[in-house]
Amino acid sequence: MPIQEAEKIWHNGKLVPWKDATIHVMTHGFLYGTSMFEGVRVYDTPHKGPCIFRNLAHTERLLYSTKVYHIRMPYSLEDMMEAQREVVRENGLKSAYIRVNVAAGYGELGPYASPAESDVSIIAFPFGKYLGDEAMEQGIDVCVSSWRRSAPGTTPAGVKAAGNYLSSRLITMEAKSRGCTEGIGLAHDGTVSEGAGENLFIVKDGRILTPPAASSILGGITRDSVMIFAKELGLEVVEQAVPREMLYAADELFFSGTAAEVTPIRNIDGLEVSKPGNRPITSQIQQKFFGLFSGETEDKWGWLDPVKI
Ligand code: PMP
Numbered sequence: 001m002p003i004q005e006a007e008k009i010w011h012n013g014k015l016v017p018w019k020d021a022t023i024h025v026m027t028h029g030f031l032y033g034t035s036m037f038e039g040v041r042v043y044d045t046p047h048k049g050p051c052i053f054r055n056l057a058h059t060e061r062l063l064y065s066t067k068v069y070h071i072r073m074p075y076s077l078e079d080m081m082e083a084q085r086e087v088v089r090e091n092g093l094k095s096a097y098i099r100v101n102v103a104a105g106y107g108e109l110g111p112y113a114s115p116a117e118s119d120v121s122i123i124a125f126p127f128g129k130y131l132g133d134e135a136m137e138q139g140i141d142v143c144v145s146s147w148r149r150s151a152p153g154t155t156p157a158g159v160k161a162a163g164n165y166l167s168s169r170l171i172t173m174e175a176k177s178r179g180c181t182e183g184i185g186l187a188h189d190g191t192v193s194e195g196a197g198e199n200l201f202i203v204k205d206g207r208i209l210t211p212p213a214a215s216s217i218l219g220g221i222t223r224d225s226v227m228i229f230a231k232e233l234g235l236e237v238v239e240q241a242v243p244r245e246m247l248y249a250a251d252e253l254f255f256s257g258t259a260a261e262v263t264p265i266r267n268i269d270g271l272e273v274s275k276p277g278n279r280p281i282t283s284q285i286q287q288k289f290f291g292l293f294s295g296e297t298e299d300k301w302g303w304l305d306p307v308k309i
Contacts, residue, residue: 006091010122029103032111033163036065043293044094051304057221065159072118085307087124097127130259139266140181145171149216151188157216168196187215192242198255199223203281212239222256229288254282262286
């Protein structure tokens with residue numbers, strides 16, 4: 001997907017022109033992958049104007065990621081939340097994707113080093129449907145990849161580190177080579193983990209299943225929202241290890257994620273899962289989710305964070 005430039009980037013506390021937001025080639029995060037990030041969406045709502053979706057949860061996860069890898073974080077939770085609003089506001093964006101990066105900075109070598117400086121950046125830019133314009137209605141074709149996700153006790157899947165996306169790259173590249181839009185990675189034990197950049201839900205006989213933390217997933221913020229919506233709808237959600245063959249028995253399958261939002265899967269490994277218009281549970285979850293941004297779903301949780309343009 002091509003980069004859509006905006007005017008300014010927040011870089012180490014200041015708004016700078018897009019082209020000036022650069023880092024040194026000896027930055028630790030570049031040399032050793034000590035770079036944590038978040039991807040966050042901004043929705044243009046009719047009732048509250050442009051709003052960052054779950055700014056607090058994303059920023060908390062970012063701070064957790066920096067903590068696990070001992071990356072210095074010079075800004076507070078509130079500083080980071082406000083800086084995201086500022087970037088959206090100052091670029092005059094109404095709907096956007098925000099990428100927040102915290103990398104160990106310049107000054108020391110060695111994978112164990114903790115440079116005194118961190119490089120912190122916030123970039124907001126226009127962004128459409130990640131998995132294609134028709135994906136929400138039609139659903140997408142998905143393949144199970146031959147690549148496994150990182151096992152527990154290796155690089156933690158629940159931490160949003162840039163290096164985890166090497167695995168995502170292999171999974172999606174393989175899926176695309178097989179004519180699919182996206183790939184699913186299996187966990188170390190051969191059970192289902194997650195999509196390359198999405199969590200996975202399986203609907204069977206009116207129940208919703210989803211792999212647990214121990215199956216090498218990122219604890220998605222959209223996943224959490226989906227689970228809350230499901231409970232509100234009176235649907236049972238079970239976190240459990242999912243054998244691969246359960247995917248082929250599913251009545252419905254869908255992905256959740258900031259970029260993917262709530263995307264139905266119409267075909268898995270060449271086998272049909274469901275047809276458009278015949279996905280009652282996915283449709284109810286989609287309605288609740290997108291309803292938050294149209295105002296039809298009441299935001300009981302304070303998930304919409306207005307940027308106050
Ligand atoms: N798993 C992976 C590997 C991801 O990259 C993402 C996207 N951040 C997700 C799951 C979904 O997480 P979230 O809903 O917080 O975007």
